[in-house]
Amino acid sequence: MSGKLWKWGGVALLLMVVWDSFTTPMQPGWVASEVDKSDANAWLVELSAAGHPLVDGVNDNTAGFQVIFKSESAALCAEVISVEAHKLVCRLTPPDTLPRPSLDAFVMTPGAGSLMLRNAVSVAGAVKGVPHKNCEIGQMQPSTLPATVPFQPNILETIRNLMFHVPMWFAMFFIMSLSFVSSLLYMRTGDIKYDQRADAASRTGLLFGVLGLITGSVWARFTWGAWWVADPQLNGALVTVLVYTGYRILRAATGDDDRVPRLAAAYNVFAFILLVVLLMILPKYNVSLHPGKDGSPGFNTYDLDNTLRSMFYPAVIGWGMLGYWIYTLGLRMIRVHRQLLNR
Amino acid sequence: MLAQALHIARLEALLALRKAHQLAAIAMFAVCAVYLVYQADGFGQQNAWAAQLWVVYLFSIFSAAGRLFDREQGPTRRYLQWAVHPSALIGGKLLYAAVLTGAMTLLVFGAFYLLLGAPEGANLSLLALIGAGWWGAFSMATTVTTVTAIASQTRAGPAIAAVLGLPLLIPQLILATRMTRDVLDGLAWTTSEHFVFLGSLGLGTAVLAILLFPYIWRS
Known part of the structure; x- marks a missing residue:
């Protein structure tokens, strides 16, 4: 019974992770902005969001939303016109002077904290200089949303792949180490059972390696474009x-040659x-696109928050256990095959 | 006639599929060469030149070091097993591989340079380029020699050596190409950091080979 317990435990853990990672909504964040400059004195800025809806209900209201456009020390308030689930429209009086010709948008929301979009508005005609600060920035409100996965500008909803791609490589490495140790033991003892273990482990490890490549390739297509x-x-x-x-x-x-x-x-x-x-x-001294490597921020530093962690660690354990289970099945098949051959 | 030819073609395809490792070897050579060229993509002419050079080196190293265990079959093998310590045997083969790849580097580089010339804008030192070529070729030859030693114990022949060796050569090829690029940029070949990596890889592989070979050489 206990032998089955860890197997089903691992599967249960994985099912839980899969369910969790796909049902937990993403923290909202801005993905794009569009500026309508047809009225030279009142630009209409439309910000589009992804993730958890900004407001719910049909009659949306703008209460609690505050939009500030910043450019270094300059801060300009905008008038919020409408808020929908994934869209916010506001009116901005374009400044005559600015420290640099673009504005970052900071949006204080009633529920989701403060959301920023860099270079939301470009102000090509502005003269260099600091404009009069025309608004007071309200108190920053922390997010009160239920558990969410973090918003990452390029990754967006695909952040859930973190529960598949990364643990699969971990599982592969774990199983390949098993194969390596078995091969060492075989070299020392000459006992065929270690050779069978190395054989079965390399098969399972390769399976996880291929899965890691596929999940990584899909992810790369979305985030890096290839x-x-x-x-x-x-x-x-x-x-x-x-x-x-x-x-x-x-x-x-080489078939069944005894060498x-x-x-x-x-x-x-x-x-x-x-x-x-x-x-x-190889990866040490070369810039990598992967998080945590030289030249790109790690999932660990700021984006592996507690919600992700609570799924990621069980995912690592779950994939590891599933891998080990597959390995034991493969080992059993090899043994049966050998017994049939020896008959 | 035609029917017979078709029959022979079908037979070839069937036998090839049955010996999948030979097809795998072809695929491995293709993937390896393409991947090496892909690494140089988008970095300008010098990198393309270096990648081309190393694709040529790759095939030469394989045909040079990949034949080192051709003679050790049958009576010769039994005699060598009796006469010399296996570590001495592989050590000798590795030494010979270093000399052979050195000579081969001269030949390959000479022909390559004669026909293709130098890339535009390169800060050229022929001696440094030859040195970098020999160093990378030596590092790779140790790997090829070791997998050839393993492959020669099977009846599957040189195709297996390619399948086993090429994956391990990809990183070494990338390092070697980078070292050549550094040389083209005007660095001395011994100051390139890739020099240290390639050298330690070659030596590490040689040590591993000497430790492991007695084990595979027993009959």
Whole structure:
């Protein structure tokens, strides 16, 4: 019974994570702005939002919303005209002077805290200088929304992929380490059960590697605009998947030759050590698009908030357990196959 | 006639599919070469030049170091197993690979430079370019020698060496291409940080090979 408990526990954990990550709404945030300058003295600025609705109900009201356009020390209040679930329209009197020719929008909302959009309005004609500050900034209100996943300008709703893509690589690394240790043990003892373990683990690990590549590719298409980009992390991922494909082909091509376990073990040890070294060296000194690497902010620093954490850690454990379960099934298949051959 | 030819073609395809590793080797060479060129994409002429050079090196290194265990079959193998320590055997092969790739670098680079010339705007030092080529080729030759040692123990032949070795060569090729780029930018080849990485990779691989080889050499 206890043997089944952790398996179903892992699956339950994963189901919970999947449910949570897809049902938790995203913190609202601005994605675009459009400025209607047809009236030279009163520009209409339309901000479009994504994520949790700004207001609910049909008769929307603007109470509690305050829009301030800022440019360094300059701050200009705008008059809020209408607010819809994912749209806010306000009227702005264009300034004659500005420190720099663009304005960032800061919107105080009654429920979702303060939401910013950089360079929301460009003011090409303004003379350089600081205009008269024409508004008082109200008290910042913290967000009172129920649990939300954070808003990231380029990532948007795809942030939920964090529960799939990243833990899949973790699971792959965990299972490949298992394979490596099994190969080492096989080299030491010559016991065929370790070879079977290394075999089964490399199969499962490769599965997770391919899943990691696919989920990553889909994510890259959305956030970076291409299915594949020249990035050290991606080089490492490709190399890892190819190396273990090579390992699988070595086992398949040489059939049931009794030297295969030994050769496979030697290659596994050789490749794993090289991979660890290469994957540690290569991404180190090169700018990566991945979060947390040089040149881009990490999920850890400000955007892995408590809501994401409460899903991410169970996801890591859940995928790890599922991977281990798949591995034990694969191992059982290999053993049965061998028994049938020996009959 | 035609029917026979069609039959032979069908037979070839069937046998190739049955020995999937040979198709995999072809695919691996293609992916590896394309990926190397892809890495250089969008960085201007010098990078394209360096990538081309290393694609040529890649195939030369494979044909040079990939044949190092061709003779160790049958009686020769049994004699060597009796006569020398396996670590000495692989150590000797690695030394020979270093010399062989050195000579090969001269030849490849000479032909490449003669026909393609230098990239525009390069700060050219032929000696540094040859040095960088030899250093990268040596680093890769250790990897190729090691996987060839493994592949030669199977009956699947050199195709397996390509399948096992090329994935591990991709990072080394990227490093080597970058080192060549640094040299084209006017850096001395020994001061490039890639010099240290490639050197430690080559030496590390050699040490691993010497440790692991006795194990695969036993019959």
